Amino acid sequence: xxxVVQSPRxxxxxxxQPVAFWCNPISGHNTLYWYLQNLGQxxxxxxxxxxxxxxDDSQLPKDRxxxxxxxxxxxxxxxxxxxxxxxxxxxxxxxxxxxxxxxYFGPGTRLTVL
Amino acid sequence: xxxxxxDPQALSIQEGENATxxxxxxxxINNLQWYRQNSGRGLVHLxxxxxxxxxxxxxxxxxxxxxxKKSSSLLITASRAADTASYFCATASGYALNFxxxxxxLVTP
Numbered sequence: 001x002x003x004v005v006q007s008p009r010x011x012x013x014x015x016x017q018p019v020a021f022w023c024n025p026i027s028g029h030n031t032l033y034w035y036l037q038n039l040g041q042x043x044x045x046x047x048x049x050x051x052x053x054x055x056d057d058s059q060l061p062k063d064r065x066x067x068x069x070x071x072x073x074x075x076x077x078x079x080x081x082x083x084x085x086x087x088x089x090x091x092x093x094x095x096x097x098x099x100x101x102x103x104y105f106g107p108g109t110r111l112t113v114l
Numbered sequence: 115x116x117x118x119x120x121d122p123q124a125l126s127i128q129e130g131e132n133a134t135x136x137x138x139x140x141x142x143i144n145n146l147q148w149y150r151q152n153s154g155r156g157l158v159h160l161x162x163x164x165x166x167x168x169x170x171x172x173x174x175x176x177x178x179x180x181x182x183k184k185s186s187s188l189l190i191t192a193s194r195a196a197d198t199a200s201y202f203c204a205t206a207s208g209y210a211l212n213f214x215x216x217x218x219x220l221v222t223p
Contacts, residue, residue, distance in 0.1 A: 004156070042118075042202050042213030043157065056209055091156060100144045100206040105156035 002026070004106035006092050012112045018080035021109045025073070025094030032069055033103065034077050035091040043091055048099060049075065079111075087113045118146075118203040118214030126220045133190040135217040137203030138183075144206040146179055146186050151200045151216070160188075160201075193221045 005024040013019050025032050031050050035043035046065070048056040051072040060067065064083070069075040079086055089108040095101040121136045137146070145164045149157040163170045163179045163186070170177045176189040190197055200216040 040215065042204075042215050044213070045210050048210070093157075099209060099211055102147070102159045102162060103157075103211060104159065105149075107156045110154075 004092055004094055004104055006090075006106035006109055008109055009107060010110050010112075012114065013082055014114050015084055016081040018078065019082050019111065020079075021077045021090050021092075021111075023075045023077070023092030023106060025075070025092070026104055029094035029096050029104070030072070031095045031097065031099065031101075032075050033093040033095075033099075034067060034075070035093065037089040037091055037108070039088075046077070082111075082113045084113050087111055118205050118212060120201070120203055120214045120217040122217060123215070124218045124220070126222065127193055129194055129221055129223050131193055133193050133197070133219055133221070135188050135201055135219070137186045137188070137214060139186075139203075139205045139207075139212075140184065141205075141207050143181075146177075147204045147206065147211070148175075148177060148186075148188050149202045149204060149213075151202065153199075157202065190219075193219075195221050195223050197221050 007022050033048050034046040037043045047060045047067050049069045067077045089110050091108045093103040093105045095103045118137050118139045147162045148160040151157045161172045161177050163177050174191045179186045198221045200218050202213050202216045204211045204213045
């Protein structure tokens with residue numbers, strides 16, 4: 001069974017540029033999560049989807065961040081424009097059911113904003 | 115928000131020794147999960163313990179949960195160099211899984 005796929009693995013951009021991250025969850029997993037992980041910290045939830053619906057986006061900085069999950073499968077997280085403080089690892093995870101279930105993480109995208 | 119807090123922040127042991135790390139949290143939980151993260155990689159689920167369980171085993175892992183003290187511990191027995199990683203506890207409460215800052219474990223040959 002294929003795991004959660006993320007691309008790109010690494011991204012270096014200059015500040016004020018846009019950037020997008022892509023995630024393909026495990027087949028059949030209804031719930032998809034985007035997390036942000038700063039160095040030396042645990043993951044922090046940005047947004048949670050149940051199928052196509054964003055059910056928890058309270059921690060997503062909506063002035064510059066946006067996300068979508070078309071057809072309830074793949075998801076894209078976008079930052080526009082990027083700021084220096086956005087440098088972090090962006091993790092995607094999926095679970096079969098609710099947030100209380102085991103979550104399966106992708107390898108993450110390491111973003112560096114110069 | 116990061117509800118769980120792991121202790122110690124860093125732990126260094128030799129192969130064959132046991133490693134114990136602790137997690138404390140603040141609010142009532144549905145379950146508590148432990149994850150491992152190798153350097154530069156995603157998180158891997160290790161074990162889940164429900165709020166009505168007190169102890170759970172999986173291979174060389176033993177997890178305890180004390181809801182009265184709002185704490186959990188993860189014991190790794192007979193550690194190996196491959197166990198070197200960061201370990202995170204995550205509490206399922208409210209509408210999210212909340213991760214702590216992690217314990218960095220180094221196992222030397």
